[in-house]
Amino acid sequence: MPKNNFDISGLSQQQVLAAREKFGSNSLDYKKENGFLEAVKSLVKEPMVILLLVASTIYFISGDIGDGIFLASAIVLVATISLYQDSRSRDALEKLKNFTQPTCKVIRDGEIIEISSEELVLGDSLVIEEGTLVAADGTIVRSNDFSVNESILTGESLSVEKDANKEDNQVFRGTTVASGLAIATVTAIGNETKLGKIGKSLESIEEEETPLELQISNFVKKMVIAGAIVFLIVWGINFFKSHDVLDSLLKALTLAMSILPEEIPVAFTTFMALGAWRLMKMGIVVKQMKTVETLGSATVICTDKTGTITENKMSLAKVFVLGSDKISEPKDTLTDAEKNLIEIAMWASEPIPFDPMEIALHDTYAKIVSQDERPNFELVHEYPLGGKPPMMTHIFANKAGKRFIATKGAAEAIMNVSVLTETEKQKINEVIETLAKDGYRVLAVGEAQLDGNNYPTTQQEFKFGFKGLVAFYDPPKKNIQAVLNSFYRAGIDVKIITGDNAATTTAIAKQIGFKGHERSLTGDELMQLSETELQQRVKDTNLFTRMFPEAKLRIINALKAQNEVVAMTGDGVNDGPALKAAHIGIAMGKKGTEIAKQAASLILAEDDLSKMVDAVAMGRKIYTNLKKAIQYIISIHIPIVLTVFIPLALGWLFPNIFSPVHIIFLELIMGPTCSIIYENEPMEKNTMSQQPRPATNTFFSWKELTISIIQGLMITVGTLAIYQYSVHEGYNESLTRTLVFATLIIANIFLTLVNRSFYYSIFTTLMYKNNLVSLIISITLILLWLLIFVKPLANFFAFTPLTIEQLGICLGVGFISVIWFEVVKWWKRRKS
Template sequence: MPLNNFDIKGLTNAEVLSSRKKFGENTLNFKEESGVLEAIKSLAKEPMIVLLLVASAIYFASGETGNAVFLLAAIVIVSVISLYQDAKSRNALEKLNDFSQPNCNVIRNGEIIAIKTEDVVVGDSLMVEEGTSITADGIIVHSNDFSVNESILTGESFAVFKDKTKEDNFIYNGTTVATGLAIVKVTHIGNQTKLGKIGESLESIQEEKTPLEIQINTFVKKLVLFGALVFVIVWGINYFYSYNLLDSLLKALTLAMSILPEEIPMAFTAFMALGAWRLMQMGVVVKQMKTVETLGSATVICTDKTGTITENKMSLAHVFSLKSQRIVKQSDVNSNEKHLLEIAMWASEPIPFDPMEIALHQAYSDLKIQDERPNFKMIHEYPLDGKPPMMTHIFKNEAGRRIIASKGAPEAIMQVSNLSTEEIQQIDEAVKTITSEGYRVLGVGEADFTTTNFPETQQEFQFEFLGIVAFYDPPKANIESVLNHFYEAGILVKIVTGDNAETTTAIAKQIGFKGIDQNISGADLMQLSDEELQAKVMQINIFTRMFPEAKLRIINALKANNQIVAMTGDGVNDGPALKAAHIGIAMGKKGTEIAKQAASLILLEDDLSKMVDAVAMGRRIYTNLKKAIQYIISIHIPIILTVFIPLVLGWIYPNILSPVHVIFLELIMGPTCSIIFENEPIEKNTMLQKPRPYGTSFFNWKELITSIIQGLAITAGALFIYQYSVSQGMDQAHTRTMVFIVLIVANIFLTLVNRSFYYSIFTTMRYKNNLISLIIGITLAITALLLFVPVLNSFFEFGNLTAYQIMIATGVGFIAVIWYELVKLSARIKNKVK
């Protein structure tokens, strides 16, 4: 049988090149702002940059050129770090976008080939079928029961039937195929398509902020307002003492700089974008950033059976003919069973892509009879529909002979066949025998219809029930291990499938699935009230003979139970449920474009084990982001209070830190939170914990208080060394140096201690994170230069400390942080006692 039986040759390679040269590529190109320019504009609005510019201007006005130049250099460094992080995030997102672009099928040189969407050219013969997204405008040249959902253009959600004989025989880029198949000659691509012409308005639609992003932005805004208030107070106090406007303004700016947590938004953006990039490297394409934060919260995963739990490698295992009354292997078929296999093949797509249909075409070829496929053309098609579902194809040859073939759920074919009570019992017994061993079954029927006025629905035909074909789809080798990982992580697993209860239960038993004793069908589920379903959905783990409405009710019932729902799907009918789930998961290989569009992430290899990795990554990202922000809060507190307390209390050296010192500390903190913590590996107990409730506030009081206490402890250490220095008769330069060393050392050990709020520092030292030693090494090296290189020492107004004094300051910085190890030890002991 030829690969292309539509008698369409398509373009040649030379014609493709000529068309591309004339009309360009199939991409939508609108006016875009330069990413770098946008990032620079955004930087110019950053409060920290504004404060640095103001402080630098004041230094210039005061004649302190060195400090002014240093602050300008700091602006450059802060800008470079921010632009680097922005570029890194943007590149990750752009690669994700490129990676998730769909492919399409075209006929070229007489063969059907898969190409990238952007490679479609004007004149191409584009082949579109149920579940695919249309990638260019074109005119229909061949179709079977073809309908399109054009809601993206018209706003109407119902499907529109089209064929080449109708006035409206055009299809448009961005719409989706609801039913059937069509071959289309491409007339417009890229910006010349109907979608392209209205694309500028679509581009202006802005993505909504996620709940976590809103929480973080609100927190940052509050700190900025607090900083502005304190700035005014400190400016007033300084001016009251000195009556020097510029000097008092400079000292107030110092405090304002110490309060601004500009690292937090940068850390959030970097963590989410790089997290999505890491997931893509693992074979999981995240389409929406909010999915990254939701992954760690998943409490239920609803999974399909075929192709997700099983291999989706269907082999024809048995045949049951109602006339022969026996269940046999393919190699033992008689004439009745051969006819059954022939009709089963005709009920399949002419160019099969479903594994069962591929197996039926292969079985037909193995019958060693004359191949009639080239002689027949499909003249009408009824797509898969009904509850339970079935599908029907009508073929005709030049002699006028017709074949009306149907296949689907055995009970669906039985409902449209004239069967005796005895025959129904025989079919039921055969189905029970076959499915109890885990085989998937299809009923096959044949009809006779002489007129051309085909009924509106396939169920109106009177079929003859021929028998059953049974397929074996073995479970995936790793699926039992995958299920155990989900169970260990506190995640419920539910099978939601269109297959029957017996086959599903048999497969579930083979893989150690929990909850095989109860199941419910889609029809029975729809009879339940919302309240009844809400209770049942938590008790039952196997849902069979499901259809779109039933799947959607399951998702909504689970959500009503405050579950965070992930759902896998691949077909057109999975679209509504995938969209409704918190985490819609489409299959990258066997998934339709509609499923991929509705989903929030795509498993490229159709491997559910990647969801275990994705959940782990989601938990890791959330935990590490929390660590980073807790670190930022903890380390800002001592900087703020070390500037504020000596001034307010009128200590001997009221302005111990200047803008130069504060900005240096800020430059150290930025890379720590956004580079070190982002690179932290997952903690070993993370996947043994229950999912966090989705509605949980990112900043809960217990964690916030922990960070505040850590910050106050470091403050106590810094102020203790301040008073110690004064008591030893040290001048301001020596006191400043001692305080600065305490803050630097505390910063280093806070990084190490806060790598885990449960495991000890000795455990976390074994975690693989090469950036720890790099960033700490750079921090120590620069600090040493400031202390021992005379020019730098003088510029920062530091004193020359003795080795003993450095040891004292280092010891205080260490003690100010390391005490938290006792808290962690207490938690581990308490946990063991439980």
């Protein structure tokens, strides 16, 4: 179309700057909760912080000022670490929010440009078309067959027709365009919009807890209950022996601290938020944190063809005029009839095209005509894409009364509304078959005549003259074969769901080595199947053609009914229901409509399916690393709990080997180990060659819990063996404590290294690139050395310096209590 865009030039750059200066930006600013204060409130309620506070207070009351100050300092340190982790998570999510801001089109200086919705200003000429989200309130100045869904404001699900000449000529922020195209002058932005005034925003919708969050929450609650019960038992035992309320309370608090796995929820939030941030840096925008959790278990990816499998760079490649015996190319010398076919196909397109095929028709039209008629004609009526198979019809007229009633769509649809002989139908089908088997996307074109302006209700009521066929070529993406092979290696099925016909789709599928291209199913065939038949056919079929929204939705639901974890790519308005229904809805960042992006849970910024391979890999890596962290936490808590509890319960010589200061020091070492080291671990090399984990798998499976419990028990055996060795050698309580503590720290270091993989050996994982491993271990060893050999610290912790021989014993016992698991891993590798 001409550059004046319906004689609307829009604001100039100077006017835009002046409007922004005067009225501000198009953002909704509500009184938001202070994230830092909320984090502090949450922290005050943490059981560990409460226990530290109580223990610190008891020390101060009993006159043990040094220990009281240490625990008070520990509260500050725990708070700082928690607030830092919370801040990292919030920053990552805030950046994600900013990145997912919608875009819109405006006319400025006579040109249509795409901008961020926040950059809209009062007075802008906003271009809104089918599939977009209205970015501000405005008054319609031009429109074509325009309707809007205003359910976000009114609750009414039916779309409302609007026109510049009607009383209802207003559009409102947050509503979605159901059909047509309009240009509106922006009358309100930000908080002044209708949506802004009622304070209704998508940001206010809270996410529900995911199954994994619930499992972690339930596990931590159970541990808190267990801690409370054991706390009462230990308090009772100590009080019975000493009759000292404060002392017995302090010893019971020691055990309660050792039981609480408060690192687990922190690890979960950190892993998910930073995982989403890492994905965003890769060009994969995650709208909801729960998607990160689901990614790793995807079993089926349903993808459309155009723009996902193919380049989405449509070129008009072939034309066929009914009545001729040849298929021509636009670069050939075209006959008048062939030029007329291209012209009618162009009139059947949007006046401001955004579909690649329509852009190709407009471009070809501009090249073949001597006089461009587009500025002289106005779109007076539009029938949007609809029907099964789909078609669309546009009516253009000029001031002289000349009119084009042009239609294009699926060949079957245009043939159904045209008057054709059997011979003509046979010829058309032969040409379609010839073009489709070479991978061309074929559209039929028709033209109708009508006296007067009483347009029929539906486009199917016109009697069209069948003009011919236009064929487009959209080459497969160069990397698509490698992408498919990556999915296949990862045990993920790929299914193509497209509106295109079977022959074209099969030809493209064959070219790219797509598994299952031999068998296809159409939308109409699919809708006739019973639920039982549907589930079997959906399982066995990978190519779905001539699909429409209801059929796509049935496919997704049938796959979900078979416990498949379904990812679905889409870009159009019609993909919305299926994207919403899929476990992982994937919208295309460039060609995707705003409705598709709103319905999806994930957006590929570059429309590149290979990014989904990266996303699945990242999902699997995050899940695996989180599992390693939590298994580590469980394993290391067991020896701390039992080393505190067993000597007391069995009445050993030194019943209270650890005090709260020792426990909190161990907690401060373990927290960074799990959250920092394991979050930064690289993906294991076999991650993308494994089958997806079943969605029904629980995070805390008995098999994995058993491994963690056994690891913890083995470390306990090591620490208690050192305890008994020390007693046997006649060492005093201080030296016994030091030996046990050193053994526990050394075992913790080896456990960190061994649990970096539950399959590959420690020699393999030492080659993994994770600089934090050496840093954290070095810090841990330096701290251990300072506590034992720097006299003021050793006195404070009631430690005694160790000899080289004693350190060697601690090292040997700590090593043996953990390294046995390497034999289990070796056996696992040998079996597989």
